[in-house]
Amino acid sequence: MSDPTMESLRNRLRAFVAERDWDQFHAPKSLAMSITIEAAELAEHFQWLRTGAPEELAPGQTAKVGEEMADVLLYLIRLADKLDIDLLAAADRKLDLNAIKYPVEKARGRSTKYDQL
Amino acid sequence: MSDPTMESLRNRLRAFVAERDWDQFHAPKSLAMSITIEAAELAEHFQWLRTGAPEELAPGQTAKVGEEMADVLLYLIRLADKLDIDLLAAADRKLDLNAIKYPVEKARGRSTKYDQL
Amino acid sequence: MSDPTMESLRNRLRAFVAERDWDQFHAPKSLAMSITIEAAELAEHFQWLRTGAPEELAPGQTAKVGEEMADVLLYLIRLADKLDIDLLAAADRKLDLNAIKYPVEKARGRSTKYDQL
Amino acid sequence: MSDPTMESLRNRLRAFVAERDWDQFHAPKSLAMSITIEAAELAEHFQWLRTGAPEELAPGQTAKVGEEMADVLLYLIRLADKLDIDLLAAADRKLDLNAIKYPVEKARGRSTKYDQL
Numbered sequence: 001m002s003d004p005t006m007e008s009l010r011n012r013l014r015a016f017v018a019e020r021d022w023d024q025f026h027a028p029k030s031l032a033m034s035i036t037i038e039a040a041e042l043a044e045h046f047q048w049l050r051t052g053a054p055e056e057l058a059p060g061q062t063a064k065v066g067e068e069m070a071d072v073l074l075y076l077i078r079l080a081d082k083l084d085i086d087l088l089a090a091a092d093r094k095l096d097l098n099a100i101k102y103p104v105e106k107a108r109g110r111s112t113k114y115d116q117l
Numbered sequence: 118m119s120d121p122t123m124e125s126l127r128n129r130l131r132a133f134v135a136e137r138d139w140d141q142f143h144a145p146k147s148l149a150m151s152i153t154i155e156a157a158e159l160a161e162h163f164q165w166l167r168t169g170a171p172e173e174l175a176p177g178q179t180a181k182v183g184e185e186m187a188d189v190l191l192y193l194i195r196l197a198d199k200l201d202i203d204l205l206a207a208a209d210r211k212l213d214l215n216a217i218k219y220p221v222e223k224a225r226g227r228s229t230k231y232d233q234l
Numbered sequence: 235m236s237d238p239t240m241e242s243l244r245n246r247l248r249a250f251v252a253e254r255d256w257d258q259f260h261a262p263k264s265l266a267m268s269i270t271i272e273a274a275e276l277a278e279h280f281q282w283l284r285t286g287a288p289e290e291l292a293p294g295q296t297a298k299v300g301e302e303m304a305d306v307l308l309y310l311i312r313l314a315d316k317l318d319i320d321l322l323a324a325a326d327r328k329l330d331l332n333a334i335k336y337p338v339e340k341a342r343g344r345s346t347k348y349d350q351l
Numbered sequence: 352m353s354d355p356t357m358e359s360l361r362n363r364l365r366a367f368v369a370e371r372d373w374d375q376f377h378a379p380k381s382l383a384m385s386i387t388i389e390a391a392e393l394a395e396h397f398q399w400l401r402t403g404a405p406e407e408l409a410p411g412q413t414a415k416v417g418e419e420m421a422d423v424l425l426y427l428i429r430l431a432d433k434l435d436i437d438l439l440a441a442a443d444r445k446l447d448l449n450a451i452k453y454p455v456e457k458a459r460g461r462s463t464k465y466d467q468l
Contacts, residue, residue, distance in 0.1 A: 004209035006123070012212050020219060021226045025282045029169030029384075032160045033281055035189065036387050039156040040274030043149045047267055048259045048462035050402075052146030054200055066202045069193055070211035072152065073204055076186055076193075083171055085183040087190055092121035094187035095129050102137060109138040111399035142399045150263075150398055153270050157391030164384055165345035165376045168284075228282035238443035240357070246446050254453060255460045263403030266394045269423065273390040277383045286380030288434055300436040303427055304445035306386065307438055310420055310427075317405055319417040321424055326355035328421035329363050336371060343372040 006088055010077050017078070031079040038075055042068035123205055127194050134195070148196040155192055159185035240322055244311050251312070265313040272309055276302035357439055361428050368429070382430040389426055393419035 002008075017023050045065050046052040054062065080087045101114040110117070119125075134140050162182050163169040171179065197204045218231040227234070236242075251257050279299050280286040288296065314321045335348040344351070353359075368374050396416050397403040405413065431438045452465040461468070 004205045006205070009205065009208050009212070012209075016212060016216065019221050020224045022224075022228070024226075025228045027168035027170065029163040029166055029380075030282055032156075032163045032169060033277055033380075033384055033387075036153065036156040036160050036384075036391075037274045037278050037281060039149075039153040039189070040271045040387075043153050043267055044271050046146040046149045047271060048264055049146055051144035052149060053144065057200075062200055062202065065200060066197075066204075066207040067211055067214070069197060069202060069204060070208040072156070072189065072193060073208045074211060076189060077208075080183075080186060083174075083179055083182060085179065085186060087183075087186060088121045088123070088126065090183040091126050091187040091190045091194075092129070094184055094191060095126070095133060097184070099133065104136050107137045107139075109141075111139070111142045146263075146267075147399055150267055150270075150394055153267075153274075154391045154395050154398060157270075157388045160384055161388050164388060165381055238439045240439070243439065243442050243446070246443075250446060250450065253455050254458045256458075256462070258460075259462045261402035261404065263397040263400055266390075266397045266403060270387065270390040270394050273383075273387040273423070277387050280380040280383045283380055285378035286383060287378065291434075296434055296436065299434060300431075300438075300441040301445055301448070303431060303436060303438060304441040306390070306423065306427060307442045308445060310424060311442075314417075314420060317408075317413055317416060319413065319420060321417075321420060322355045322357070322360065324417040324421040325360050325424045325428075326363075328418055328425060329360070329367060331418070333367065338370050341371045341373075343375075345373070345376045 006077060009074065010081050013074060013078050014081065026078065026082060028079060028082050031075055031082065034075045035072060035079065038068060038071040042072060044068075123194060126191065127198050130191060130195050131198065143195065143199060145196060145199050148192055148199065151192045152189060152196065155185060155188040159189060161185075240311060243308065244315050247308060247312050248315065260312065260316060262313060262316050265309055265316065268309045269306060269313065272302060272305040276306060278302075357428060360425065361432050364425060364429050365432065377429065377433060379430060379433050382426055382433065385426045386423060386430065389419060389422040393423060395419075 017026065042065065045057070045061060045068065049056045057065065076087060079085075080090075102117070106117045107114075134143065159182065162174070162178060162185065166173045174182065193204060196202075197207075219234070223234045224231075251260065276299065279291070279295060279302065283290045291299065310321060313319075314324075336351070340351045341348075368377065393416065396408070396412060396419065400407045408416065427438060430436075431441075453468070457468045458465075
């Protein structure tokens with residue numbers, strides 16, 4: 001089998017949803033809400049840690065973290081499919097925009113938001 | 118130029134962060150928090166819509182939605198890089214797990230959570 | 235016993251935390267993160283509903299929703315205590331601000347964000 | 352004027368919403384989503400801080416944090432009103448439940464989740 005790609009995951013998700021007749025639940029508003037829910041489940045692993053560095057995670061917890069990150073990604077892919085958005089292209093363009101919002105000379109070493117730089 | 122991939126985005130992010138000396142801010146806990154923050158900015162576009170179907174989005178809003186989804190993806194990629202997680206492989210495995218958690222015959226047409234199926 | 239108030243809850247929380255020696259975990263950043271996590275657990279009850287009107291909630295689910303709302307409130311009270319913020323006064327002032335941001339004549343019947351009104 | 356209470360805030364919110372004819376937008380699902388959105392705006396103030404202790408917040412930032420906390424509280428009060436939930440009583444009961452979930456002798460000094468204690 002070949003390595004998974006964004007496209008293969010989108011296709012697996014389509015089949016997964018069709019088999020279960022779940023498309024009726026996948027209003028974009030509900031999918032957007034699902035992304036916040038899965039993001040919070042991811043955050044829960046870091047809630048009481050100092051910084052969440054790998055060495056602070058308990059053994060086996062990184063795998064759990066990966067599963068939560070996977071859930072966020074899967075809902076992102078599903079929402080992108082419903083709205084006909086090319087996620088990878090959108091992320092590539094967003095990096096171009098971020099480079100303009102955060103010019104190296106102004107942003108270096110600072111965590112200040114772009115509108116206050 | 119070739120199409121962007123998860124790997125090319127990871128590499129662009131690494132360079133972006135290095136140029137700005139931002140790695141000092143990228144504790145996994147802060148990155149996980151950032152994913153919830155960007156997910157909420159995405160959700161904001163759907164907050165007052167009925168279902169968020171494409172036709173309910175104002176003209177030009179889908180592009181904005183794509184930018185917020187891109188932000189979620191970029192932080193996911195960044196956190197995966199810090200924790201040495203292969204996101205695509207994790208999502209592929211998660212789909213296998215979800216297929217077990219939600220057997221077709223039990224889950225068809227129902228939005229019930231797996232532990233209550 | 236008298237009815238609970240924001241102040242009595244703050245005091246019960248202080249005692250609860252002291253007895254368990256949990257203040258060491260209650261960095262404001264972690265408490266803020268906890269509010270997003272509990273908010274998402276609340277959202278989970280509405281994830282696949284059409285609008286979440288009371289009649290769409292399953293019997294007994296309103297009590298569960300109340301418990302999740304309680305968790306959000308408890309972390310809010312705890313964070314306010316740590317930062318010495320008077321929550322009720324802050325909410326009262328915020329309503330004054332919102333009345334200015336959303337003048338009746340402009341905002342009536344519209345869900346548009348204030349900066350686009 | 353007397354000090355604000357949960358009840359006076361609920362009543363001010365009712366009037367605020369009625370004047371603007373906003374009840375049509377306040378489906379419980381949208382209000383729950385709004386709580387996650389405001390919680391994330393609150394989290395944004397702590398995103399890049401080490402712990403978010405008061406001394407790490409910039410001058411004037413505590414007031415901003417208070418405004419975001421106020422937004423979370425206002426939406427909580429609004430949702431409680433729509434679902435006929437007594438928030439203070441729910442929080443008081445939840446503290447009773449939490450005392451059972453986290454017995455002092457087991458939970459002291461540990462941030463472990465109750466189901467793993």
